[in-house]
Amino acid sequence: MKRIDLSAISVREGNELLRKMAEQEDIIEVLNPDAQHHIGVGLTSPCTVKIRGSAGYFCGGLSDGARFEVDSNAGWGLGDNIYNGTVVVGGNAGAIAGVAIRGAEIVVKGNMGSRAGQVMKKGTLLCCGNANFMAGYMMYGGRIIILGDSGERVGEDMSAGDIYVAGKVNSLGSDAELIDLPADELDSIMAFLDKHEIGFKGSFQKIHNAGKKLRYATQEPQRRSLPFFKHSAEMTYWNEKIQEDVFVKSQIGRYRIRGYGTARALPHVSDIAFRKKIDPDRIESGVVDQVRMRTEIGGINGAEPLKLSMPVMVAPMSYGALSASTKRAIAIASGMSDIAENTGEGGMSDAQRGAAKQLIFQMLGGRLGWNIHDMKRADGLEIYISQGAKPGLGGQLMANKVTKELAEIRGIPEGIDLRSPSRHPDILGADDLVIKVEEFREATGYRLPVSIKLGAGRVRDDIKIAAKDGFDFIELDGMQGSTGAGSSEVIEYVGIPTLSAICEAMDALDEIEFRDKVQMVLMGGLRDGIDAVKALCLGADAVAFGSSAIIAGGCIACMQCHIGQCVTGIATQNPDHEDRYSPEQEALNIHRFFESVRWQIAAITNALGYDSVTQLSRDDLVALTPEAAAITGLPYEPEHRDETDAIAIKAS
Amino acid sequence: MCGIAGILYKKDATSRNASTGHALIEMLNGCQHRGPDSTGFALYGPSHDDQLRMRFFIGTGDEATVATTKIKEILADHNAHIIEDEVVGNNYRVVVEFDGNVQKLSYDLEHAAKVISIGSSLEILKDIGTAHEVDDVYHVNSFSGTHGLGHVRLATESDVRPEAAHPFWATGFADIAIVHNGQITNYWKMRRRLEQRGFEFNTANDSELIAVYLADKLSQGFRLEEALETSIEDLDGTFSFLVSTKNEIGYAKDKLAVKPMVMLENEDMVAIASEEVSLNKLFPGQALSTMEPAPGTFCTWHR
Numbered sequence A: 001m002k003r004i005d006l007s008a009i010s011v012r013e014g015n016e017l018l019r020k021m022a023e024q025e026d027i028i029e030v031l032n033p034d035a036q037h038h039i040g041v042g043l044t045s046p047c048t049v050k051i052r053g054s055a056g057y058f059c060g061g062l063s064d065g066a067r068f069e070v071d072s073n074a075g076w077g078l079g080d081n082i083y084n085g086t087v088v089v090g091g092n093a094g095a096i097a098g099v100a101i102r103g104a105e106i107v108v109k110g111n112m113g114s115r116a117g118q119v120m121k122k123g124t125l126l127c128c129g130n131a132n133f134m135a136g137y138m139m140y141g142g143r144i145i146i147l148g149d150s151g152e153r154v155g156e157d158m159s160a161g162d163i164y165v166a167g168k169v170n171s172l173g174s175d176a177e178l179i180d181l182p183a184d185e186l187d188s189i190m191a192f193l194d195k196h197e198i199g200f201k202g203s204f205q206k207i208h209n210a211g212k213k214l215r216y217a218t219q220e221p222q223r224r225s226l227p228f229f230k231h232s233a234e235m236t237y238w239n240e241k242i243q244e245d246v247f248v249k250s251q252i253g254r255y256r257i258r259g260y261g262t263a264r265a266l267p268h269v270s271d272i273a274f275r276k277k278i279d280p281d282r283i284e285s286g287v288v289d290q291v292r293m294r295t296e297i298g299g300i301n302g303a304e305p306l307k308l309s310m311p312v313m314v315a316p317m318s319y320g321a322l323s324a325s326t327k328r329a330i331a332i333a334s335g336m337s338d339i340a341e342n343t344g345e346g347g348m349s350d351a352q353r354g355a356a357k358q359l360i361f362q363m364l365g366g367r368l369g370w371n372i373h374d375m376k377r378a379d380g381l382e383i384y385i386s387q388g389a390k391p392g393l394g395g396q397l398m399a400n401k402v403t404k405e406l407a408e409i410r411g412i413p414e415g416i417d418l419r420s421p422s423r424h425p426d427i428l429g430a431d432d433l434v435i436k437v438e439e440f441r442e443a444t445g446y447r448l449p450v451s452i453k454l455g456a457g458r459v460r461d462d463i464k465i466a467a468k469d470g471f472d473f474i475e476l477d478g479m480q481g482s483t484g485a486g487s488s489e490v491i492e493y494v495g496i497p498t499l500s501a502i503c504e505a506m507d508a509l510d511e512i513e514f515r516d517k518v519q520m521v522l523m524g525g526l527r528d529g530i531d532a533v534k535a536l537c538l539g540a541d542a543v544a545f546g547s548s549a550i551i552a553g554g555c556i557a558c559m560q561c562h563i564g565q566c567v568t569g570i571a572t573q574n575p576d577h578e579d580r581y582s583p584e585q586e587a588l589n590i591h592r593f594f595e596s597v598r599w600q601i602a603a604i605t606n607a608l609g610y611d612s613v614t615q616l617s618r619d620d621l622v623a624l625t626p627e628a629a630a631i632t633g634l635p636y637e638p639e640h641r642d643e644t645d646a647i648a649i650k651a652s
Numbered sequence B: 001m002c003g004i005a006g007i008l009y010k011k012d013a014t015s016r017n018a019s020t021g022h023a024l025i026e027m028l029n030g031c032q033h034r035g036p037d038s039t040g041f042a043l044y045g046p047s048h049d050d051q052l053r054m055r056f057f058i059g060t061g062d063e064a065t066v067a068t069t070k071i072k073e074i075l076a077d078h079n080a081h082i083i084e085d086e087v088v089g090n091n092y093r094v095v096v097e098f099d100g101n102v103q104k105l106s107y108d109l110e111h112a113a114k115v116i117s118i119g120s121s122l123e124i125l126k127d128i129g130t131a132h133e134v135d136d137v138y139h140v141n142s143f144s145g146t147h148g149l150g151h152v153r154l155a156t157e158s159d160v161r162p163e164a165a166h167p168f169w170a171t172g173f174a175d176i177a178i179v180h181n182g183q184i185t186n187y188w189k190m191r192r193r194l195e196q197r198g199f200e201f202n203t204a205n206d207s208e209l210i211a212v213y214l215a216d217k218l219s220q221g222f223r224l225e226e227a228l229e230t231s232i233e234d235l236d237g238t239f240s241f242l243v244s245t246k247n248e249i250g251y252a253k254d255k256l257a258v259k260p261m262v263m264l265e266n267e268d269m270v271a272i273a274s275e276e277v278s279l280n281k282l283f284p285g286q287a288l289s290t291m292e293p294a295p296g297t298f299c300t301w302h303r
């Protein structure tokens, strides 16, 4: 047996040692843990780790195949996201024990804190004492066994899975229901208790999902295509868009869900222009080779950065909202143009990983598809807080798209109207966020950049928190960003325009003198290389494209992504529809679009008199509208409007 | 955005080997990751009923001279006789003999200077930097005392300034201090209610609001546990806070239990912190039987 003494070395060194030792040793003892965080995080070798004392947050988190024995207590997030393996805690566990587990066995001999088993997918969480409130909150599967009392609101908004309570059931959560215990399930519980040598005599009550909230009562009707652009152009009080809205609501009797972004005219980067007159006829054909565009993102704190051939990325878009073929096409295109692709919500597929040269892996509050193995094969890790189109809300995926295959990769039941949680179980403030970021770094050996995706809301404060919490880069997404599905009212009316967002963000970084300590990727309604250059001038280090990428790949912008019957085979999980889509062909189309972006960025940068995109600055811009001048603080010079139109025409 | 800590020794100092100041430094050092920007301590020394200890931020150089002169003038106006004074770090510390109206005196002082704390036994030491850095300047370690609170802060919504550091004292009420992790969402509603009754606020910080809220209840004759009980109903938002008076400490935790809190109690002491790692700093290498206070609960301990 080997020993690791945490009074002599840091947890980071301890974890490195642990991973090395675990390749050979069966049993490793950790001395003087003193409730420090992240012990054993990211361990993927089968061995037993005996922790002689208390462990802090995320003990054994993001691990697979190991066994952890904690003599005393464990802090928040015990066994976070474990794939397989065992954790036994001799004392009490803090809040969210067993959060997001995907197959572990977790035994807490004492009591456990609130929200135990939140968003768990599979496995067993046993508490020998009492649970605090909302055990099984939003669980998607697996079972929780509580030998003591359940606490308040047990099973709150669970989608599936089973909760067994031997003591008092204090109160039931929303959509949870008490039923008699089937005999075979009692046998299985007793077998589990025997296996872990827990003596117990008594009976159980069972709590499961009552099934009243898993589906909307009426599904969205499919409509004749009324494209997004039509919406955006009409500013009259009564128009086709209003008509459609009223009609759809008359069918479903509730708020409406749709794809795409806000269709209202809002301040945008098209309301600013370049100060210098750009003569489209004088742009040289070899301009792409004359401008330095290579951009490294995420290396600022010592991680291995993303190396982009130009300051451009693909915006995170989920496999789920989009078909697997579409995700593959985008991945191929990103590889061909040598920029980064992003998984979005819902996990990473082999095809996508294989095709994308550089891939960011995104984690949302539901932890759908999140796991240590894909983390390790990613090139960047991202924490989603919110997105510009619907700040404060989680993802939505209607039942039509929640197929068996998709449900499996996400770890959720098939065929539900999935409303992903809008909050993370373990990120409730800037202080917890620090500990979460550290967990990712521990799990992946501090190798990968860690980013945060923020929908523009309370931009100033959020940017300061993100910067101070040590993220390597921030993805800031404005109100003009699109979504695969969201409530129409929120998409239209909630958010901060992208132009305002970037200006506020830069002010915030200046206020705390962090401009050089974190990088910024801007997205949300950026359409092409011209918009990209304006974003770079305003202070972004790179931009990301969502809508443009899918439109380049054949999307007709009918805004019915949520229905799942996409005629182009893009926003669907229906194999018949997906067949219409040719990933190889569309990959070339998307790639060509990215190359046009490259040309535009080079041409404008060159025309502004520079040979590197890093030389672009606010001084290169003027405002075309009084609103844009007020938002950006740029001089109001509306006479530049005609010139802007000229470059746009030339470039298109 | 922070970490909190509090400790109360039930017995006299002879039975322990470290000072209260030292214990709090260790506890805050343990959770400094929760707030690297500034650190602060509320410490209670021996109390003299006819004396007040005061601390002010005075800055440096000419600014400091002007501030000190002003403070002395106001003290003289109120017949507060200085018996001890010194400049420590960017603080002016003064002990006065005083038997008048503390609230009146402190509001007058607030209008003219940056008051950190006033009390017959309380002294708040806080500044930019880590627990050890603040100790280096203000000698926290040398405070023996019986109980105290501590706080580490990550500055996000306001600047990194010493006066934005915690703990806060209950402006106008001697000897009451607070450390708080969370966010009070009905801040303005509560503040306006208290302002209408003549109370003054020195910052826009919700921790100051909790301190004044509790102090007001105490001055109306409620016991601390009664004030804590009503605070859980009256305050909206997410919070875990610790409060201290001349001879007691207490905690309250909101019903959502969004902000962590762990406690350890034995015959000699009670210690409460955001994370167990802070408690283990007091007892390295030991497995502790800690407990997490339940949501929506409160408790007090006194000497």
Ligand SMILES: Cc1cc2nc3c(=O)[nH]c(=O)nc-3n(C[C@H](O)[C@H](O)[C@H](O)COP(=O)(O)O)c2cc1C
Residues within 6 Å of the ligand: A260, A261, A315, A316, A317, A318, A319, A321, A322, A343, A344, A345, A346, A362, A384, A386, A387, A388, A389, A395, A453, A477, A480, A481, A482, A483, A484, A485, A523, A524, A525, A526, A544, A545, A546, A547, A548, A561, A571
């Ligand atoms: C089909 C689709 C799916 C999306 N899925 C995600 C997601 O899983 N995670 C995320 O952070 N953003 C998601 N988004 C939002 C985009 O990342 C991005 O914020 C937005 O598309 C940027 O604006 P743009 O489309 O105007 O370029 C999605 C957008 C679309 C159109």
